[in-house]
Amino acid sequence: MTGHLLDVRNLKKYFPVRSGILQKITGQVKAVDGVTFFLDKGETLGLVGESGCGKSTTGRAVLRLLPVTEGDVFFRGRNLLALSGENLRRARREFQMVFQDPFASLDPRMTVAQLVGEPLEAHGLAATVGERNDKVAAILEEVGLDASYLHRYAFEFSGGQRQRIGIARALVLNPSLVVADEPVSALDVSIQAQVINLLVELREKYGLTYLFIAHDLSVVRHISDRVAVMYLGRIVEMAKTEALFLNPLHPYTQALLSAAPVPEPGKKEQRIVLGGDVPSPLNPPSGCPFHPRCFRVMDRCSRDVPHLQKRGEGHFVSCHLYD
Ligand code: SF4
Numbered sequence: 001m002t003g004h005l006l007d008v009r010n011l012k013k014y015f016p017v018r019s020g021i022l023q024k025i026t027g028q029v030k031a032v033d034g035v036t037f038f039l040d041k042g043e044t045l046g047l048v049g050e051s052g053c054g055k056s057t058t059g060r061a062v063l064r065l066l067p068v069t070e071g072d073v074f075f076r077g078r079n080l081l082a083l084s085g086e087n088l089r090r091a092r093r094e095f096q097m098v099f100q101d102p103f104a105s106l107d108p109r110m111t112v113a114q115l116v117g118e119p120l121e122a123h124g125l126a127a128t129v130g131e132r133n134d135k136v137a138a139i140l141e142e143v144g145l146d147a148s149y150l151h152r153y154a155f156e157f158s159g160g161q162r163q164r165i166g167i168a169r170a171l172v173l174n175p176s177l178v179v180a181d182e183p184v185s186a187l188d189v190s191i192q193a194q195v196i197n198l199l200v201e202l203r204e205k206y207g208l209t210y211l212f213i214a215h216d217l218s219v220v221r222h223i224s225d226r227v228a229v230m231y232l233g234r235i236v237e238m239a240k241t242e243a244l245f246l247n248p249l250h251p252y253t254q255a256l257l258s259a260a261p262v263p264e265p266g267k268k269e270q271r272i273v274l275g276g277d278v279p280s281p282l283n284p285p286s287g288c289p290f291h292p293r294c295f296r297v298m299d300r301c302s303r304d305v306p307h308l309q310k311r312g313e314g315h316f317v318s319c320h321l322y323d
């Protein structure tokens with residue numbers, strides 16, 4: 001039993017690699033490799049990292065959109081990984097996803113009423129088309145769209161409007177938890193702030209809880225209460241947002257922040273340039289997976305795997321510098 005709204009423990013998602021004529025399994029891509037975090041009601045956790053670090057896979061695995069290799073996902077104290085059939089279908093009302101690309105995630109041949117109303121119909125929450133349309137019109141207004149858009153098609157809308165439709169679709173079932181997977185990265189910078197502000201407003205109004213996945217640190221800083229940094233399928237640092245931005249402990253977090261400095265009065269940032277590319281999760285480096293790129297690497301780093309350890313109030317880091 002757990003007191004958190006969401007409690008993710010030692011989550012692993014491995015993808016088999018097949019080769020040869022017989023398509024035998026010859027390896028595993030460890031996309032998510034032992035991720036642990038929690039979310040309390042009304043809280044937002046930002047999950048950041050470079051492309052391919054496993055953050056989107058984590059979001060999908062938490063929502064059971066992908067089969068999980070190992071671990072536990074407790075939602076309101078119930079292990080989602082133990083649910084199946086009707087129990088899982090009913091539980092799904094409580095957690096929804098906002099996708100990265102509003103162009104790809106919405107079928108352009110469906111009207112707004114059909115797109116946003118689909119989850120209502122799937123869960124038997126609209127007995128008639130009229131009832132569905134009334135509920136869709138109400139949620140459209142909540143996300144800043146005119147109810148008169150009901151019978152228009154997704155292709156008629158701008159990127160920002162389509163993402164608002166995507167948010168309406170996620171919220172129409174009145175969920176508690178929303179996983180937002182890079183929800184603004186496909187949008188113009190001028191539109192990003194509007195969508196982020198909308199998400200903040202909706203969180204306050206409905207007491208929503210967000211797992212907010214992004215690679216843009218400034219976006220994450222604006223919306224998150226806490227931030228978790230991922231590298232090669234693992235969380236390497238997790239802290240309250242201001243603690244992480246003002247006092248990053250892990251060399252990878254320090255490098256990420258120096259690459260996207262957020263102006264602090266009187267603070268002079270020095271850019272840390274990381275050598276090499278992100279290693280393949282098919283064949284991760286020994287010891288600390290970050291060691292081939294780390295500017296503070298020590299002898300033991302290629303040998304010993306560091307584990308996430310508490311290094312301050314709510315501040316966790318996985319690095320031998322703090323052992
Ligand atoms: Fe760098 Fe070593 Fe810390 Fe890994 S454990 S981040 S290689 S100092």
